[in-house]
Amino acid sequence: MNDNRVIENPFELRPCPFCGGKAKFKSTYNSNDPTTILFDIGCSGCGIRLPHFGELKVKLWDSGIFEITKDERSKLIKEWNGVNVKDEKDL
């Protein structure tokens, strides 16, 4: 038996391309719309962040079903992880 299972995290963020620090989600709330969570991705080391927010929108239906009606996490993850691609050939 192998207990060292690798858990594939679909929300895995690459380390910061500038300082190698750990990247994290940071959320905030839209006071005009309490069903929307705004978030961005940034580095916990140097503090650099993506230039814009993504949205996560949730709804609790009267049947009790909890639904995510908008989810831009993967979009921002792609943006963050894309920044890290080593395309700075002229350094």
Ligand SMILES: [Zn+2]
């Ligand atoms: Zn950094």
